[in-house]
Amino acid sequence: MTVVQSTSSTTNKVLPHPLNAWYVAGWDHEVTRKPMSRRIANRPVALYRTEDGQVVALADACWHRLAPLSMGKTVGKDGIQCPYHGIVYNSAGRCVSMPAQETINPSATVPSFPIVERYRYVWIWMGDPTLADPDLVPDMHWADDPGWAGDGKVIHAPCNYQLVLDNLMDLTHEEFVHEGSIGNDALSQAGFEVTHTSTTVTLSRWMTDIEAPPVWAGYLRERFPDYRGNVDRWQIITFEAPSTICLDVGVAKAGTGAPEGDRSQGVNGYVLNTVTPETERSSHYFWAFMRNFKLDSQRVTTQTREGVSRIFAQDEEMLVAQQAAIDANPDYEFYNLNIDSGGMWVRRILESMLAAEGRLAASA
Amino acid sequence: MAATNIETWQSATVVEKIPVADGIARIVLIPSLPLKAEPGSHVDLMVEINGEQAKRSYSVVESNHDGTRLVISVMRAPLSRGGSIFMHGLVAGQQLEITQPLQNFPLRVGAQRYILLAGGIGVTAVANMAAVLKRLKADYTLVYVGRSRSAMAYLAELSELHGERLEVHVDDEGSSLKVPELVGRADADTELYMCGPIRLMDAVRRTWVERELDLPNLRYETFGNSGWYDPEEFIVRVPKLDLEVRVPQGRSMLEALEDAGAEMMFDCRKGECGLCEVRITELSGAIDHRDVFYSERQQRLGTKMNCCVSRAVTSATGARSDTNHAGPAVITIGVS
Numbered sequence: 189m190t191v192v193q194s195t196s197s198t199t200n201k202v203l204p205h206p207l208n209a210w211y212v213a214g215w216d217h218e219v220t221r222k223p224m225s226r227r228i229a230n231r232p233v234a235l236y237r238t239e240d241g242q243v244v245a246l247a248d249a250c251w252h253r254l255a256p257l258s259m260g261k262t263v264g265k266d267g268i269q270c271p272y273h274g275i276v277y278n279s280a281g282r283c284v285s286m287p288a289q290e291t292i293n294p295s296a297t298v299p300s301f302p303i304v305e306r307y308r309y310v311w312i313w314m315g316d317p318t319l320a321d322p323d324l325v326p327d328m329h330w331a332d333d334p335g336w337a338g339d340g341k342v343i344h345a346p347c348n349y350q351l352v353l354d355n356l357m358d359l360t361h362e363e364f365v366h367e368g369s370i371g372n373d374a375l376s377q378a379g380f381e382v383t384h385t386s387t388t389v390t391l392s393r394w395m396t397d398i399e400a401p402p403v404w405a406g407y408l409r410e411r412f413p414d415y416r417g418n419v420d421r422w423q424i425i426t427f428e429a430p431s432t433i434c435l436d437v438g439v440a441k442a443g444t445g446a447p448e449g450d451r452s453q454g455v456n457g458y459v460l461n462t463v464t465p466e467t468e469r470s471s472h473y474f475w476a477f478m479r480n481f482k483l484d485s486q487r488v489t490t491q492t493r494e495g496v497s498r499i500f501a502q503d504e505e506m507l508v509a510q511q512a513a514i515d516a517n518p519d520y521e522f523y524n525l526n527i528d529s530g531g532m533w534v535r536r537i538l539e540s541m542l543a544a545e546g547r548l549a550a551s552a
Numbered sequence: 553m554a555a556t557n558i559e560t561w562q563s564a565t566v567v568e569k570i571p572v573a574d575g576i577a578r579i580v581l582i583p584s585l586p587l588k589a590e591p592g593s594h595v596d597l598m599v600e601i602n603g604e605q606a607k608r609s610y611s612v613v614e615s616n617h618d619g620t621r622l623v624i625s626v627m628r629a630p631l632s633r634g635g636s637i638f639m640h641g642l643v644a645g646q647q648l649e650i651t652q653p654l655q656n657f658p659l660r661v662g663a664q665r666y667i668l669l670a671g672g673i674g675v676t677a678v679a680n681m682a683a684v685l686k687r688l689k690a691d692y693t694l695v696y697v698g699r700s701r702s703a704m705a706y707l708a709e710l711s712e713l714h715g716e717r718l719e720v721h722v723d724d725e726g727s728s729l730k731v732p733e734l735v736g737r738a739d740a741d742t743e744l745y746m747c748g749p750i751r752l753m754d755a756v757r758r759t760w761v762e763r764e765l766d767l768p769n770l771r772y773e774t775f776g777n778s779g780w781y782d783p784e785e786f787i788v789r790v791p792k793l794d795l796e797v798r799v800p801q802g803r804s805m806l807e808a809l810e811d812a813g814a815e816m817m818f819d820c821r822k823g824e825c826g827l828c829e830v831r832i833t834e835l836s837g838a839i840d841h842r843d844v845f846y847s848e849r850q851q852r853l854g855t856k857m858n859c860c861v862s863r864a865v866t867s868a869t870g871a872r873s874d875t876n877h878a879g880p881a882v883i884t885i886g887v888s
Contacts, residue, residue: 280660282768290847293824295656317661318684546618
């Protein structure tokens with residue numbers, strides 16, 4: 189268990205991850221009857237479905253000699269058999285068959301983790317299971333709301349999850365990392381507003397009467413093929429602890445009332461992001477792009493998914509380089525800018541969650 | 553949750569020791585390396601018996617949220633191996649070597665229905681579970697069985713906390729538990745967690761099997777210290793090692809053999825793993841099988857025993873042996 193000393197609330201470069209929280213273990217389609225392995229919050233987990241389709245998550249190490257259960261096969265209604273000596277566990281992680289003896293050792297269990305399947309994702313709770321309240325699953329309902337269409341992927345990001353959250357909470361990087369697609373200089377010129385609660389942070393930025401960046405000009409033409417004028421653009425970023433960030437993004441014809449709430453002359457997307465710590469230095473980054481236009485067009489779904497995928501590859505390249513630089517310069521601190529206020533509130537919330545778990549020393 | 557059984561030893565300070573029932577003391581410990589104790593967990597601690605260190609396990613009855621305060625309860629067993637006498641002699645301020653909480657009896661969150669069954673001092677293992685199930689608003693019944701009210705620790709507290717979910721059976725009030733009735737209330741979605749004397753647990757296990765309920769839904773913890781008969785002194789002979797060893801009332805056969813210099817194979821020391829199995833070649837008396845490794849069929853065969861917990865006794869009648877028997881049981885064994 190990692191405990192970091194915080195001398196000021198602002199200087200932790202990267203943070204350990206809270207354990208008492210729901211993280212995405214996988215896309216719903218990734219988990220099947222054939223067991224798979226994924227390391228989540230530093231622990232290898234075996235994931236599979238029962239005959240009834242329920243997702244099961246067990247520690248991926250047999251009680252006996254720690255052979256990975258994910259290399260075994262599902263047996264019976266809800267069991268999984270260790271590939272090494274044939275010990276069978278049920279979906280609660282309890283041994284139900286111990287070959288070569290007439291009884292079952294009552295201590296033979298592997299940890300099982302609470303699971304909730306929601307919004308096309310499989311959510312897992314790695315901390316105290318008595319606190320695993322399904323109502324605490326972060327809101328990502330756009331992923332399976334019939335009013336929205338789209339798809340996403342998972343990126344294996346070799347960096348601490350905190351760096352991904354920083355990236356998403358401050359979109360001024362778009363001007364530099366994503367020039368020519370979604371970034372332009374209107375971004376860093378626009379002001380923004382930040383609000384927070386004990387578990388959420390919201391950062392809103394409006395850019396009115398600007399030239400649409402290339403990608404958004406393209407989306408707008410899907411709905412309004414003849415429009416060539418300026419746009420009002422918005423980015424409303426909502427963080428929900430510990431690691432979900434939903435970006436309400438879009439553009440509307442300039443001056444048609446979008447900032448006042450009338451988005452009827454625009455196109456709207458939700459970039460859904462949720463980051464699952466794999467280790468202290470790597471993450472599973474699940475993202476999806478959902479849209480409220482051309483709902484029945486598979487072409488647009490594929491094009492937007494692949495387009496966002498290319499954009500996120502640029503982020504990934506930066507995050508990998510940043511993690512490497514952090515590792516290579518252990519004596520250097522992080523300094524903060526005004527644009528970091530969203531990300532800094534995120535750190536505050538994470539630090540208070542970690543402190544509540546006894547995994548972060550109180551600020552000096 | 554994750555069962556973790558890496559023994560991390562630490563010191564702990566006794567801050568309180570008060571009687572909570574006849575012969576039962578509640579002991580509050582402040583550990584130096586606190587770790588939250590999950591329901592069902594226990595600590596191992598070092599006791600001193602006749603100037604020698606020995607390890608004992610005690611369930612954690614209560615733990616605050618960060619584990620900085622652990623409560624255990626210890627019954628002074630008249631025929632104990634000496635650990636409970638040491639524990640009852642503790643005074644506030646004394647230091648103990650204890651492990652961080654260990655887990656062999658995890659409570660699974662999410663079962664449809666729970667029955668928690670506590671027999672006597674076994675209440676220490678399930679009290680914490682009951683508190684968690686109440687907080688989770690789970691469907692549970694806490695069944696607490698004892699010989700007399702004055703010997704039942706925490707009765708008032710449990711009654712206050714659990715109200716009608718607590719069901720009390722007291723032998724000397726004529727309200728003894730009827731095991732078939734209790735198990736009859738369990739269905740395929742019920743998990744039963746129990747800790748208590750081996751007779752009680754065996755009766756429940758038998759009925760559970762008869763009713764063809766899933767065995768993995770029957771959860772129990774033994775610590776291997778409860779038998780069908782009172783422990784007696786007996787003699788063990790090991791021809792291969794040319795040994796004849798006296799096993800006193802307060803010591804296990806495995807310990808006595810180790811004391812005599814035999815190099816024994818063992819692991820769990822509580823009758824679960826089967827590694828300390830020895831072959832019985834000759835016996836005058838009967839075997840008190842106290843393990844859960846053998847099936848009933850295997851125990852009846854009487855050809856092998858787990859020497860960490862099982863013992864030899866003089867009486868083979870099945871009744872509790874009286875103290876006026878003629879001479880100790882003698883067992884001859886083969887070892888690996």
